[in-house]
Amino acid sequence: MGLFPQQFIDDLRLQANIVQVVQEYVPLRKAGRTYKGLCPFHSEKTPSFHVDPDKGFFHCFGCSKGGDVFTFVCEHEKVDFPEAVRMLAQKFGMTLPEPVEGTSDDARRDSALREALLKIHEAAAAYFREQLAAPAGARARQQLAARDVAQKTIDELGLGYAPHTRDGLKSRLLKDGFSQGLLLQSGLIVQRENGEVVDRFRNRLMIPICRETGPVVAFGGRAMDADQVPKYLNSPETPIYSKSRTLYGLNLTKTQIRKADFAVLVEGYFDFAQLFQSEAAPVVASCGTALTQQQAHLLRRFTSKVVLSYDPDAAGQGAAARSCELLVAEGFDVNVVVLDRGEDPDTFIRKQGAARYRERLRRSQPYLEYLLDRAASGLDLGHTDKRREFLERMLKVAAIIPEPAARDQFADRIAHKARITEDVVRAEIRKAAVNRQTVVTTREVPSLGQLKPAERALIWALVHRTAEALDALSGLEEDDLEGLNGRDIFEAARSAFGVQNAASDRLPSALFERLSTMNAQLVTSIASESVPPAGLGESVFALKQLRWKRESATIERELERLQQAGIDGPQVTELLIRKTAVKQQIEETEELWRQRNDRIHGRSVLAHTRSGR
Numbered sequence: 001m002g003l004f005p006q007q008f009i010d011d012l013r014l015q016a017n018i019v020q021v022v023q024e025y026v027p028l029r030k031a032g033r034t035y036k037g038l039c040p041f042h043s044e045k046t047p048s049f050h051v052d053p054d055k056g057f058f059h060c061f062g063c064s065k066g067g068d069v070f071t072f073v074c075e076h077e078k079v080d081f082p083e084a085v086r087m088l089a090q091k092f093g094m095t096l097p098e099p100v101e102g103t104s105d106d107a108r109r110d111s112a113l114r115e116a117l118l119k120i121h122e123a124a125a126a127y128f129r130e131q132l133a134a135p136a137g138a139r140a141r142q143q144l145a146a147r148d149v150a151q152k153t154i155d156e157l158g159l160g161y162a163p164h165t166r167d168g169l170k171s172r173l174l175k176d177g178f179s180q181g182l183l184l185q186s187g188l189i190v191q192r193e194n195g196e197v198v199d200r201f202r203n204r205l206m207i208p209i210c211r212e213t214g215p216v217v218a219f220g221g222r223a224m225d226a227d228q229v230p231k232y233l234n235s236p237e238t239p240i241y242s243k244s245r246t247l248y249g250l251n252l253t254k255t256q257i258r259k260a261d262f263a264v265l266v267e268g269y270f271d272f273a274q275l276f277q278s279e280a281a282p283v284v285a286s287c288g289t290a291l292t293q294q295q296a297h298l299l300r301r302f303t304s305k306v307v308l309s310y311d312p313d314a315a316g317q318g319a320a321a322r323s324c325e326l327l328v329a330e331g332f333d334v335n336v337v338v339l340d341r342g343e344d345p346d347t348f349i350r351k352q353g354a355a356r357y358r359e360r361l362r363r364s365q366p367y368l369e370y371l372l373d374r375a376a377s378g379l380d381l382g383h384t385d386k387r388r389e390f391l392e393r394m395l396k397v398a399a400i401i402p403e404p405a406a407r408d409q410f411a412d413r414i415a416h417k418a419r420i421t422e423d424v425v426r427a428e429i430r431k432a433a434v435n436r437q438t439v440v441t442t443r444e445v446p447s448l449g450q451l452k453p454a455e456r457a458l459i460w461a462l463v464h465r466t467a468e469a470l471d472a473l474s475g476l477e478e479d480d481l482e483g484l485n486g487r488d489i490f491e492a493a494r495s496a497f498g499v500q501n502a503a504s505d506r507l508p509s510a511l512f513e514r515l516s517t518m519n520a521q522l523v524t525s526i527a528s529e530s531v532p533p534a535g536l537g538e539s540v541f542a543l544k545q546l547r548w549k550r551e552s553a554t555i556e557r558e559l560e561r562l563q564q565a566g567i568d569g570p571q572v573t574e575l576l577i578r579k580t581a582v583k584q585q586i587e588e589t590e591e592l593w594r595q596r597n598d599r600i601h602g603r604s605v606l607a608h609t610r611s612g613r
């Protein structure tokens with residue numbers, strides 16, 4: 001952490017109201033003491049995203065994401081911790097202090113590097129624009145004109161030209177004062193095998209790729225000549241550019257998308273350019289490959305309706321099919337526009353105009369129906385075998401639909417097509433969907449189920465009854481925590497309060513700072529339960545008891561080993577003494593618990609642990 005003084009982080013946390021921060025991205029409704037809304041990190045139609053203003057954390061019951069206000073900004077804006085601090089400080093009018101010297105050199109270097117890379121991209125974009133306007137760019141300008149890209153569009157998209165020279169960009173950037181090392185890291189300059197350092201992009205039409213917030217982070221370069229390979233050359237992944245997190249053009253169209261509440265998803269830069277220029281519809285481009293989950297989440301911030309407009313040969317196949325399925329699985333309403341054979345959005349709009357294209361958009365078909373039609377059209381559903389084949393293929397698709405109602409509707413359509421009873425299909429789909437969900441849940445929350453009820457109770461109390469929980473925790477020894485899945489959390493809590501004495505009101509934030517993402521999610525998911533998973537007192541007993549049982553088992557194993565090896569003597573005697581002592585501990589703890597349990601009635605944690613948890 002340490003890039004900023006701890007005191008500043010603490011002050012900022014107090015200032016930065018988590019409800020206010022979250023609300024800028026997600027509409028929240030008050031629900032009792034907490035707030036809830038639709039989760040920005042996964043797709044859903046009923047809210048499972050909770051914000052607890054008192055404890056300063058958020059948690060989603062759907063995808064288990066959780067954490068404090070800094071975690072939220074990091075996750076949502078895809079920035080690192082120092083950047084999140086900076087953004088929140090700015091938002092809440094707090095002046096950033098001088099970074100603490102020598103504490104987090106890495107973090108500081110990281111953000112300095114990103115900043116430098118952004119500057120390099122800005123300078124490169126300017127250079128490419130100049131080159132397009134210069135005599136060297138004459139052919140590129142002609143090509144753009146031939147594709148009906150107007151000067152206004154060229155300016156808005158920031159298009160440029162990388163000339164045929166070996167190191168035109170390199171010399172310019174060196175002259176601007178950037179070091180060669182930085183240039184290599186930007187990916188715009190490459191080192192050849194013979195050691196020569198040259199421009200990556202040469203004789204190409206340059207398309208700047210921007211973050212949705214505006215800055216240029218990468219380039220796509222389109223070949224000028226027919227024999228030039230590859231046809232499209234793109235920037236590599238860099239510290240500022242992740243292909244899987246970027247949607248081309250979103251920076252220009254996001255406002256429009258939000259307003260229209262839908263986006264047309266096209267494949268290429270020129271499809272984008274024509275839709276954008278003709279104002280046919282709000283558009284983004286996936287640029288060739290199948291959509292990723294991060295891209296879907298990015299788009300989700302602006303709309304949940306997508307019309308896929310790929311070229312007709314590609315729609316429903318390969319990358320397009322995978323994109324559609326991902327969008328459906330993420331809860332998007334997905335429609336498909338099918339243009340005439342040989343047309344893509346670029347050529348269609350140029351030939352027939354925006355009005356005709358909009359007409360096609362209006363007639364676009366829901367993806368699932370489109371898929372049904374396509375699948376059915378190739379098969380003779382009069383045959384039992386073919387019908388089975390069709391059914392199996394469609395059941396796979398149905399299983400990814402997150403909403404039960406939509407799934408049932410799809411089931412009915414499948415049944416109708418295949419002339420099978422609807423109930424049969426619905427039952428099959430439900431089976432498939434349940435299977436799928438189990439898989440997803442166990443993968444995303446690997447250890448919640450592995451925590452014992454007593455551990456969960458202690459974690460719950462750490463957030464809601466901090467003083468009591470710390471008291472309980474202090475009654476547990478190092479050995480009591482040994483081997484527990486929640487151990488890291490308990491140790492973090494101890495260390496947080498060992499340092500910040502009597503600062504129990506600072507939980508859970510002090511705790512979150514010390515936890516891994518997974519553990520932070522675990523804490524928020526447990527803390528979001530409205531009732532404690534078990535009583536605190538009995539949980540302490542249960543954990544102690546578990547420890548003695550673990551020790552007892554270890555002793556038994558060791559005794560058995562010695563016996564099998566034929567060893568006798570002081571070693572065995574010592575173990576037998578320890579065995580008796582542990583047995584006594586178990587009995588004592590059980591007696592204490594029984595006495596206590598006579599007084600207090602709660603959920604029996606011990607009974608639970610005895611039955612093999």
Ligand SMILES: [Zn+2]
Binds near residue numbers: 041042049064
């Ligand atoms: Zn979620």
